[in-house]
Amino acid sequence: MSEKIRKYVEKDAEENGYYVCPDPDLYEDLLDGLVENQERYGYPSCPCRQASGLKTYDADIICPCEYRDADVDEFGMCYCGLFVSEEVNEDPDKLEPIPERRPPEILETAMEAEEEPELEESEDIPVWRCKVCGYLAAREGPPPICPICKAKADRFERFNFNTG
Amino acid sequence: MEAIKKVEGKKKEHDVKLFALSTCGWCKKTKKLLADMDVEYECIDFDLLGEDEKKEMRVELKGYNPAVSFPTIIVDKDCVIIGFKKDDIREALEG
Numbered sequence: 001m002s003e004k005i006r007k008y009v010e011k012d013a014e015e016n017g018y019y020v021c022p023d024p025d026l027y028e029d030l031l032d033g034l035v036e037n038q039e040r041y042g043y044p045s046c047p048c049r050q051a052s053g054l055k056t057y058d059a060d061i062i063c064p065c066e067y068r069d070a071d072v073d074e075f076g077m078c079y080c081g082l083f084v085s086e087e088v089n090e091d092p093d094k095l096e097p098i099p100e101r102r103p104p105e106i107l108e109t110a111m112e113a114e115e116e117p118e119l120e121e122s123e124d125i126p127v128w129r130c131k132v133c134g135y136l137a138a139r140e141g142p143p144p145i146c147p148i149c150k151a152k153a154d155r156f157e158r159f160n161f162n163t164g
Numbered sequence: 165m166e167a168i169k170k171v172e173g174k175k176k177e178h179d180v181k182l183f184a185l186s187t188c189g190w191c192k193k194t195k196k197l198l199a200d201m202d203v204e205y206e207c208i209d210f211d212l213l214g215e216d217e218k219k220e221m222r223v224e225l226k227g228y229n230p231a232v233s234f235p236t237i238i239v240d241k242d243c244v245i246i247g248f249k250k251d252d253i254r255e256a257l258e259g
Contacts, residue, residue: 026189
């Protein structure tokens, strides 16, 4: 399991132009955390964030999380430090805590929900568009809360690439 | 692994509480720093709590840190350090 996750992380970093955590101890700890979460929840959610155990609500923090690109752009590293920019890779002293971008309301809503919402079965994963900010997400159901503008699930609509 | 435990240390001048996740690498660094400094503290591994305890602790943590992120270190009930900020932790505990 551990080697499988390591390979998955390293391949993903390479494909996206990122580097893996340049602090060897932190890197191993983060991989261990991902393995633990995979075993605990059935998916590798961010080791530095509390997951709810309900996949619909945790989808945005399954590694690589939806906040990674914005955080690497702004801070040179993702929230936990598993993925970093070239600059941070060359100077690991630049690895430091960064602010949490994920809205706390997502976990709060999940903790109140206590069970997965029922979703329609479909062969293709639909794309959902936030009517407030235009954020697009491909997943079985709309995100419970928009990770960008915090609009609720009912503000999402099915998005069709042909008609917009 | 126990979710809430008292970690022994020789330095007991401050009341120190750490909100952590057992899976988090930065929380691990924080625990190591506190151990190196030989500070006594209360350690809460949030992810290991029961569901009801999580709800309770979440309210408490949110009062200190609205983002409810980990690690959060509370010194003497009023000094709140969010994230593994080495220098801030040293200053709060040694200053």
